[in-house]
Each structure stands twice: as C-alpha cells, then as structure tokens.
Amino acid sequence: MKKIFFINFLVIVIIFLFFEVTLRFFNIIELQGFEKNSFFKEDNITYHKPNILKIGMGKKIKTDDNGFRIPLENFEYNSNIDSILILGDSVSFGVSVEEKNTFIGILRKELEKNFYNSSVAGHRLENYPILLKKYHKKFPEIKEVLIFLCINDIVASDGIIEQEKITSDEFKENKFSRYLNKDFFIKLNFILREKSALFNLLKAIGTQNVKRHFYYMYPYYNKKAYLEEYEKNLKKIIQYSNFNQLNLKFVLLPYKYQIKKYCEPEFMNPQNQINAIFKKLNYQLFDFSQDFCDKNNNNKLFLNFDPMHLSPNGHKFVSQLLLKKGMLR
Numbered sequence: 001m002k003k004i005f006f007i008n009f010l011v012i013v014i015i016f017l018f019f020e021v022t023l024r025f026f027n028i029i030e031l032q033g034f035e036k037n038s039f040f041k042e043d044n045i046t047y048h049k050p051n052i053l054k055i056g057m058g059k060k061i062k063t064d065d066n067g068f069r070i071p072l073e074n075f076e077y078n079s080n081i082d083s084i085l086i087l088g089d090s091v092s093f094g095v096s097v098e099e100k101n102t103f104i105g106i107l108r109k110e111l112e113k114n115f116y117n118s119s120v121a122g123h124r125l126e127n128y129p130i131l132l133k134k135y136h137k138k139f140p141e142i143k144e145v146l147i148f149l150c151i152n153d154i155v156a157s158d159g160i161i162e163q164e165k166i167t168s169d170e171f172k173e174n175k176f177s178r179y180l181n182k183d184f185f186i187k188l189n190f191i192l193r194e195k196s197a198l199f200n201l202l203k204a205i206g207t208q209n210v211k212r213h214f215y216y217m218y219p220y221y222n223k224k225a226y227l228e229e230y231e232k233n234l235k236k237i238i239q240y241s242n243f244n245q246l247n248l249k250f251v252l253l254p255y256k257y258q259i260k261k262y263c264e265p266e267f268m269n270p271q272n273q274i275n276a277i278f279k280k281l282n283y284q285l286f287d288f289s290q291d292f293c294d295k296n297n298n299n300k301l302f303l304n305f306d307p308m309h310l311s312p313n314g315h316k317f318v319s320q321l322l323l324k325k326g327m328l329r
C-alpha cells in the first residue's frame with residue numbers, strides 16, 4: 001500500500017514538474033508578483049524603490065536614483081538632450097518584458113531623448129496630477145509628458161502591489177469565490193502565482209482571466225460619480241500642463257477582451273465615455289484601440305492569458321504607432 005502511494009505521489013510530482021518546466025521553457029505564461037522590498041509608499045502613492053535590481057513578474061527590473069525603470073546594462077541619461085516624462089501603470093512599465101523590448105526601451109534606441117519612465121503597477125489617473133507636479137518640480141528640464149491610460153484608470157485603487165484584496169465583485173463569475181475571499185487562500189494565491197507557472201495557467205483558464213478583468217471594469221463606465229471624478233483628474237493634469245507650457249499627450253490602450261471581440265460597439269463603452277470626456281475638455285486623446293483591432297494576429301499583441309499587458313510584439317506595435325502618429329519626433 002505504501003509503495004503504491006509512493007509511486008502515485010512520484011508520478012504526480014513528475015507530471016507537475018514536466019508541465020512547470022515546459023510552461024517556463026516555452027514562455028507560455030508568466031510568473032506573477034514582485035520581489036519583496038521593491039516598493040515604498042509616500043502620501044498614499046506607491047513608488048519603485050531607487051537603485052534596485054530585482055525580479056518583477058518573471059523578469060529582471062532595474063531602477064535609477066528616482067525609482068524609474070531603466071535598461072539593465074550600460075545606461076546613463078544624457079543631460080544634453082530633451083527629456084520626456086512617462087506616467088502610467090504596469091502596462092507602460094512593461095511587466096513580464098525585458099526593458100529593451102518595451103516600447104519605452106525601443107524608443108530609447110530610436111530617438112535622441114531621455115525617457116523618465118515613472119510607471120508603477122497599480123497607478124491610476126488620480127495619481128497623475130500629483131506625480132506630474134512632483135516630477136516637473138524635480139526635473140524642470142522636462143517639456144514633454146506622455147501619459148498612458150487603460151480602462152482600469154477609473155478605479156481609485158493601488159492594484160496589485162502590496163495588500164491586494166480579492167473582492168466578490170471581481171470573482172462574481174467564479175463559483176469558488178467564497179473560498180478565494182478567505183485570508184488563507186489570498187495568501188496562498190500570492191505565493192503560488194510568484195512560484196508556479198502551472199498555477200497561473202490553471203487560474204487564468206479556470207477564472208476566465210481575460211473576460212473577468214474586462215467585466216470587472218466595464219460597469220464603472222456607467223456610473224456618473226466615477227466619470228465625473230475621471231474628468232476632474234484630467235482637468236487638473238491639463239490645467240497644470242497648460243500653465244507650465246508642457247507638451248502633454250494622452251494614449252489610451254485597450255483590454256485584450258475588447259480586441260478578441262473585434263472592438264464591437266457593445267464592448268467599447270469605456271472608450272466611448274473616455275473619448276467623450278476628452279471632447280468635452282477640448283483636448284486630444286490618441287486612442288489606439290481601433291489600431292489594435294485592425295492589426296492582423298492581434299492576439300499576439302498581449303501576453304498569453306493576460307487581460308491587458310503587452311507582449312514584446314505589442315510593445316513594438318505601440319512604439320510604431322507613437323512614431324507613425326507623430327507623437328514623438
């Protein structure tokens with residue numbers, strides 16, 4: 001009996017290791033989470049710690065003296081060229097992608113400009129008026145600002161960084177939600193997503209990750225209070241930029257589920273609401289959503305089983321759009 005149990009256990013372990021190694025070797029799905037002590041909080045805003053070299057969502061990340069993401073090797077800013085401030089979240093930070101293959105990394109090679117990539121996973125629109133003032137005061141040489149928006153910017157939340165809470169709304173389509181709300185399972189989820197590619201794959205498939213994240217955000221764009229707060233924060237950013245004569249541009253990037261549905265009207269209400277706000281404020285928005293939908297094999301623009309984060313192909317595509325549309329010269 002003991003021998004049978006041992007053999008069965010051994011077979012299970014071998015099968016698990018086979019799938020784990022295979023998933024990692026072929027980069028089918030990324031590990032999640034960041035190493036400890038990668039972040040700090042100040043005035044309720046999360047920042048990357050300065051001068052770190054750590055693992056974040058499966059890739060090495062390096063920051064400069066200000067906590068901005070920079071290339072891993074042989075990098076320094078050039079004080080004799082123009083500087084651009086990048087504001088955004090995990091998408092413009094480029095999680096699970098090497099810095100040199102992110103659209104910021106690509107643009108560093110294409111253009112003679114300093115890119116101050118202050119993006120942090122979990123940043124939202126409400127953070128950007130504060131961060132814009134802070135960084136412009138610290139770096140008065142900044143004359144250009146590029147802000148990357150996603151449809152999750154409407155939610156005032158720190159996102160995935162420190163004490164993520166799994167809400168019943170977020171998991172309303174998952175029949176195991178009553179268990180996932182328990183502290184033990186939340187902690188176990190954090191451990192496994194950082195250590196096991198197989199766990200991330202099963203979780204993504206089992207919870208319909210791509211669909212679930214989209215429908216978690218979608219209802220907010222039917223709520224007047226959230227839309228008014230969104231507009232208020234945009235006004236603050238635009239007014240500060242106009243007063244200080246900054247060249248400010250906004251880019252809106254879609255969710256993967258919207259692309260899977262070919263940008264059909266019923267899935268594009270978030271973009272419609274955001275575009276309406278920009279029109280009301282008489283300010284230009286560069287909405288890349290339709291560009292993503294018109295791209296051949298657009299599923300490859302996102303990481304596998306990921307609701308919003310770009311693959312290396314996606315980052316390359318965004319860098320091409322930024323140059324093609326004349327946003328950066």
